[in-house]
Amino acid sequence: MAEMTSATSVQRPVTTMQSKKRSEMLAGYGFVAPAALIFLVFLVIPILFSAYISLTNWNGITPLTSEQPYEYVGFDNYAQLLFREGTRQTDFFKSLKNTVYYVLGVVPTQTILALLLAVVVNQRWLKAKGFFRTAFYFPSITSSVVISLIFMWMFTRGGLVNRAVGALFPDYAFINWLDDPTGVVHSILGLFGVNLRNAGDWATAQFAGMRVWEWISGPSVTMLTIMILNTWTTIGTMMVIYLAALQNIPTHVYEAAYVDGANAWQTFRKITVPLLRPTTFFVVTLGLIGTFQVFDQIFVISSGGPAKTTLTIAYLVYSNGFKNSAMGLAAATAILLFIIIFAFSILQRRIVSERADV
Amino acid sequence: MATTALPAPKSGSAVTVRRILAIIGVGFLVFFAFIEIVPFVLTVANSFKCLPAVQAAPQAFIPLPPFGISCQTETGSVRSATEMTDGIAFNPTTEGYQEVLRQNLGKWFVNTAVFAIWVTVLRLLFDSLAGYALARIKFPGNRLLFFIMLGTMMIPGVVLLIPRFIILKQLGMLNTYQGFILTLAADAFGVFLMKQFFESIPGEIEEAAQVDGASRLTMFFRIVLPMATPALTALAIFSFQGTWNNFMDALIILGGNPDLFNLPLGLALLRGAYGDTLRWHTFLAGSVITTLPLAIIFFVFQRYFVEGVSYSGLKG
Known part of the structure; x- marks a missing residue:
């Protein structure tokens, strides 16, 4: 704060161009200083330092001030995660697989549902718009831990969801939502009589620490539950964003389409969706960033289980660093996660801009 | 689809199609609204x-x-x-509530409020100061600073887990109130929001004040900040809500001292301690207590919540 007050003490009568410029500069630095200092200490330095730690075998416990807290191991942590066969490689690719299924399941679902809901709420004849907006937005203000607890309670074996479905369909066998490692794609293949034994040689082929059969498992039932939870929570935010964008589309655009004889589907497909493209880009980016980092829900509901089917990259970072005392490895995992999210954002930007040319 | 209120429709069948679509649309909307609301109603009950x-x-x-x-x-x-x-x-x-209050929940509630209030106040001050300087004051490095801040917005929170732990450990600030509050005391999104806002208001009043000899600091607190109430409200709501619900940073920074837990951390670790035999009425009572303050704020300031989200969406 001290440097800011210095700007006020500049004497007015003797102000020349030079001193005025200097006091502006001081004011500028003074105003930015507190925020910049916090960013520097708690963001920039830590990130650079953590990039360095990822090249060591620090366990996170030995004080950094001690004699030799760690050894420099070069890119060994990255090699363990990516190339060297072993649990660490298997765990990393398992978590990558789980996370990608999670993202690919949640992001399109929540985006499409949010868009459709926003279009309905935006209709002029709809009553109680405020009510719907509130109802859909409320989950977004609720703590992720609280929502995870509520979902656990509803999805336990003897819980509300199973009972409600059971009441509607008497033949329904209760699903053990919170503790079932069966992959959804495996279950579907099973319906057609395909399993690991009769699938053929491709299924047992080994790739990056897992058999191909494991790669194509799809999300487990438990992961699916967490995907439902995430979609349920975020639809509201996405819908509100879409709604704001919809209200910015001038009515005369729709009037013109109407005069030209466009039907509801054509109007939606040829006018609403293209005009919302920037919003869709934003919503999908938000979704990608959010889902790639899924952590709180995993921590509360499953801790990565059953059978590591809900182990996500973010949870792996945490468990490597704080449970397995391999902070260097965890730092390397975090940096790989950053690179993956970054790559996906660029890929998505490509896809959206390509579509725009069509 | 948004054309129902327009003049004379062209044919009878088009009207029927529109009616059917409207019924399907409303059914879809009501179904999802039901799904979103019921869990909360049942949680409270x-x-x-x-x-x-x-x-x-x-x-x-x-x-x-x-x-x-x-x-x-x-x-x-x-x-x-x-x-x-x-x-x-x-x-x-009320036995669920009595049981959860015996679990130190009162203490966690106070902690959560202290954290949320401090972080919100500091962010309002630091973010608006920085946002104003980046928007209005010319100084060397202005644009560079802005781009660095924008860059940090792209870094996912999970990636910061380890770096933050390391630096706070080095500073001896793990398991302290200050460690948690200072880490969150400024955020790039807030700076960005305030900068955008200050750029959107006309600068003439400030120029007039400057001619009268007011310093930047006086001007900022007397003239600029009062005009920024809408942006400050949105920022305050985001900060308060985000800090109240913060779990990940709390886990890393405060996880070692149960006296410093906030509500999400307390509930999550309580769930871990109970294992698989969960006393649901207790957890649901804890969930209600955690959600209630935000729910009240939400219903009072609803307009700002929704406007804030819309604003960030349109800017994106």
Whole structure:
């Protein structure tokens, strides 16, 4: 704060161009200083330092001030995660697989549902718009831990969801939502009589620490539950964003389409969706960033289980660093996660801009 | 689809199609609204039940007197579901709340409020100061600073988990109030929001004040900040809500000292301590207590929540 007050003490009568410029500069630095200092200490330095730690075998416990807290191991942590066969490689690719299924399941679902809901709420004849907006937005203000607890309670074996479905369909066998490692794609293949034994040689082929059969498992039932939870929570935010964008589309655009004889589907497909493209880009980016980092829900509901089917990259970072005392490895995992999210954002930007040319 | 209110439709069949679409649309909307609301209604209802009734079907959700019954019957056994519910009505008890309050929840509640208030106040001050300087004051490095801040917005929170732990450990600020508050005391999104806002208001008033000899600091607090109320409100809401619900940073920074836990961390670790035999009425009571303050703020300031989200969306 001290440097800011210095700007006020500049004497007015003797102000020349030079001193005025200097006091502006001081004011500028003074105003930015507190925020910049916090960013520097708690963001920039830590990130650079953590990039360095990822090249060591620090366990996170030995004080950094001690004699030799760690050894420099070069890119060994990255090699363990990516190339060297072993649990660490298997765990990393398992978590990558789980996370990608999670993202690919949640992001399109929540985006499409949010868009459709926003279009309905935006209709002029709809009553109680405020009510719907509130109802859909409320989950977004609720703590992720609280929502995870509520979902656990509803999805336990003897819980509300199973009972409600059971009441509607008497033949329904209760699903053990919170503790079932069966992959959804495996279950579907099973319906057609395909399993690991009769699938053929491709299924047992080994790739990056897992058999191909494991790669194509799809999300487990438990992961699916967490995907439902995430979609349920975020639809509201996405819908509100879409709604704001919809209200910015001038009515005369729709009037013109109407005069030209466009039907509801054509109007939606040829006018609403293209005009919302920037919003869709934003919503999908938000979704990608959010889902790639899924952590709180995993921590509360499953801790990565059953059978590591809900182990996500973010949870792996945490468990490597704080449970397995391999902070260097965890730092390397975090940096790989950053690179993956970054790559996906660029890929998505490509896809959206390509579509725009069509 | 948004054209229903327009002049004379072209043909009868088009009208019928529109009607059918409207019915499907409303059905879809009501169905999802139901799904979004019901879990909250049932959470509140079940937080006032004894454990056996929490898992009972059908779910009772209408409270009837006598209120405040005991979960112990006269014979000393736990009151069964049928002893406290009748169809969709039930006799409420506060034992879930009493049990969760015995778990230090009061302390966590105070911590959560202290964290949320401090972080919000500091962010309002630091973010608006920085946002104003980046928008209005010319100084060397202005644009570079802005791009660095924008860059940090792209870094996912999970990636910061380890770096933050390391630096706070080095500074001796793990498991301290300051460690948690200072880490969150400024955020790039807030700076960005304030900068955008200050650029959108005309600069003439400030120029006039400058001619009168007011310093930047006086001008900022006397003239600029009062004009920024809408942006400050949005920022305050985001910060308060984000800090109130913060779990990940709390886990890393405060996880070692139960006296410093906030509500999400306390509840999450309590769930871990209970293992698989969860006392649901207790957890649901804890969930209600955690959510209630934000719910009240949400219903009072609803407009700002929705506007804030819309604003960030349009800017993106």
